Amino acid sequence: MSFLRVLLEEFRAIFTNISVVFVVVVGSLLYAFLYPSPYKNDIVDSQKIAVVDLDNSSLSKELIFLVHSTPQVDVDYVLFSMKKAKELLEKGEIYGILEIPNGFESDVYRGIPSNLSYFANASYFLIYGAVIDGIIRATGELSDKIKLWRVFLEGGSKVKDTNLIERDSIPLFNPSVGYINYALAAILVFILHQTMIAGAGILGATQNQKNLAGIQGYWNRASALKLVLARVCAFSMIYIVFFLFYFGFLFQMYGIHIGADIVSYWCFALVFIFCCASFGVLLGLLVKKPAIPTQIILISSLPLIFMMGFIWPVELLPSFIVGFVHFIPAFHGINAFVRMNQMGADLSLVMDHFYWLLGLCICSIILCVGIITNRRKAEYLRG
Incomplete structure (x- = not known):
C-alpha cells in the first residue's frame, strides 16, 4: 500500500x-x-481573612475598615485571640490572618514604626499575593492620612514624605495578576x-x-x-x-x-x-x-x-x-x-x-x- x-x-x-x-x-x-x-472573572478578589486586633483602638478599627474596603479582601472576622484565628485558617474558613499588635495606635502617633503581621498558606499563590496587595494598599492609605494629620497639628503647609523607597508593583508576565x-x-x-x-x-x-x-x-x-x-x-x-x-x-x-x-x-x-x-x-x-x-x-x-x-x-x-x-x-x-x-x-x-x-x-x-x-x-x- x-x-x-x-x-x-x-x-x-x-x-x-x-x-x-x-x-x-x-x-x-x-x-x-x-x-x-x-x-472568566480572572481577578482574585473578595478573599476572606480574619483580623486579630490586639490594640482595639480607633486607629486599628480604621485600618480594619480600610482593609475591608479593598476589592481584594473581605474581613469576615475581627478577633482578639490568635488561637481562634488559626483554627479558622486550618478549617479553610479564611485564607489569612492580619495581626495588629498591642500599642499600634500609640506607636504610630509617636512616630515609632509598628509592625503588622500577616499569616497565610502561601500554597495558594494568587490568593496570598492578592490579599497582601490589598493590605499594603490599605496601610498605605492609612499612612497618608496620618501624615496629613501630623502636618495639620504641626501647622505645616506641605507634607514631608520620608519614604525614600516606594513600592511600584509591575506584573511583568501576568499583567492582570x-x-x-x-x-x-x-x-x-x-x-x-x-x-x-x-x-x-x-x-x-x-x-x-x-x-x-x-x-x-x-x-x-x-x-x-x-x-x-x-x-x-x-x-x-x-x-x-x-x-x-x-x-x-x-x-x-x-x-x-x-x-x-x-x-x-x-x-x-x-x-x-x-x-x-x-x-x-x-x-x-x-x-x-x-x-x-x-x-x-x-x-x-x-x-x-x-x-x-x-x-x-x-x-x-x-x-x-x-x-x-x-x-x-x-x-x-x-x-x-x-x-x-x-x-x-x-x-x-x-x-x-x-x-x-x-x-x-x-x-x-x-x-x-x-x-x-x-x-x-x-x-x-x-x-
Missing part, C-alpha cells in the same frame, strides 16, 4: 470511530469552553496533549481488539513504518487545526497574552504535535481494549497537572518526579509555550525542550515500528 493510501485509510478509521471522534473533536471543543468558565495567564494558558495546552494521546490510543486499541477477533484490515497490509508515520501524520494534521483554533481564537477570546514569534511558535508546535501523536500511537499498540486509553488519561491527568511546573515549582518537586516528567511531552510543551507566549522567550531559549520532544518522538516511532514488526513475525511463525 502506498503511503497516501494508508493515510487516507487512517483518516477514514479516525472519523468512523465514534469513540475517537468524541475524544478528539468533542472533547477538545468541550473542554476548551467548559474548563475556562471558572476563570489573575488566573488567565497564570493557569489557563498552560491548561489549554495540556487539554490538547491529553485528547491527542487518548484518541490515537483508542484507535490503536480498537485495531488490536479486531486482530484478536480475527478481523483483518489495512493496518495488517501496510508496512510497519508507513502505518506508524501515516497515523502520526493523520492525528498531527487534525491537531494543527485545533492549535490554530486554540492559539488563534481561544487565546484571543480569553485574553491570554501571545508574545511568541510566529515562525518560532510553529517550529516548536509541530515538534510538540508530532511527539504527542507518536506517544498516542505507542499507547494504542500496548493496550488491547479501547476503553483503557481513556481511563489511563483520566486517572493520570490530575497528578500530571501538579508535575508540570506551573502550579507547583519544579524546584520543589522530588528529583525522581522531575526525572519522570521529562519523558512526558506535556511538560516540555507547557513550559516552552508559557515561556514563548507569556514571557516572550525566543526559540533558542527553549531548545532544551525542543530537543527532548524531538528525541521522544523519534524513540516512540522506533518503538512502534519494532512492536508491529515483532508481532507480525510472531503471527507468521504461529501460522
Whole structure:
C-alpha cells in the first residue's frame, strides 16, 4: 500500500470511530469552553481573612475598615485571640490572618514604626499575593492620612514624605495578576496533549481488539513504518487545526497574552504535535481494549497537572518526579509555550525542550515500528 493510501485509510478509521471522534473533536471543543468558565472573572478578589486586633483602638478599627474596603479582601472576622484565628485558617474558613499588635495606635502617633503581621498558606499563590496587595494598599492609605494629620497639628503647609523607597508593583508576565495567564494558558495546552494521546490510543486499541477477533484490515497490509508515520501524520494534521483554533481564537477570546514569534511558535508546535501523536500511537499498540486509553488519561491527568511546573515549582518537586516528567511531552510543551507566549522567550531559549520532544518522538516511532514488526513475525511463525 502506498503511503497516501494508508493515510487516507487512517483518516477514514479516525472519523468512523465514534469513540475517537468524541475524544478528539468533542472533547477538545468541550473542554476548551467548559474548563475556562471558572476563570472568566480572572481577578482574585473578595478573599476572606480574619483580623486579630490586639490594640482595639480607633486607629486599628480604621485600618480594619480600610482593609475591608479593598476589592481584594473581605474581613469576615475581627478577633482578639490568635488561637481562634488559626483554627479558622486550618478549617479553610479564611485564607489569612492580619495581626495588629498591642500599642499600634500609640506607636504610630509617636512616630515609632509598628509592625503588622500577616499569616497565610502561601500554597495558594494568587490568593496570598492578592490579599497582601490589598493590605499594603490599605496601610498605605492609612499612612497618608496620618501624615496629613501630623502636618495639620504641626501647622505645616506641605507634607514631608520620608519614604525614600516606594513600592511600584509591575506584573511583568501576568499583567492582570489573575488566573488567565497564570493557569489557563498552560491548561489549554495540556487539554490538547491529553485528547491527542487518548484518541490515537483508542484507535490503536480498537485495531488490536479486531486482530484478536480475527478481523483483518489495512493496518495488517501496510508496512510497519508507513502505518506508524501515516497515523502520526493523520492525528498531527487534525491537531494543527485545533492549535490554530486554540492559539488563534481561544487565546484571543480569553485574553491570554501571545508574545511568541510566529515562525518560532510553529517550529516548536509541530515538534510538540508530532511527539504527542507518536506517544498516542505507542499507547494504542500496548493496550488491547479501547476503553483503557481513556481511563489511563483520566486517572493520570490530575497528578500530571501538579508535575508540570506551573502550579507547583519544579524546584520543589522530588528529583525522581522531575526525572519522570521529562519523558512526558506535556511538560516540555507547557513550559516552552508559557515561556514563548507569556514571557516572550525566543526559540533558542527553549531548545532544551525542543530537543527532548524531538528525541521522544523519534524513540516512540522506533518503538512502534519494532512492536508491529515483532508481532507480525510472531503471527507468521504461529501460522
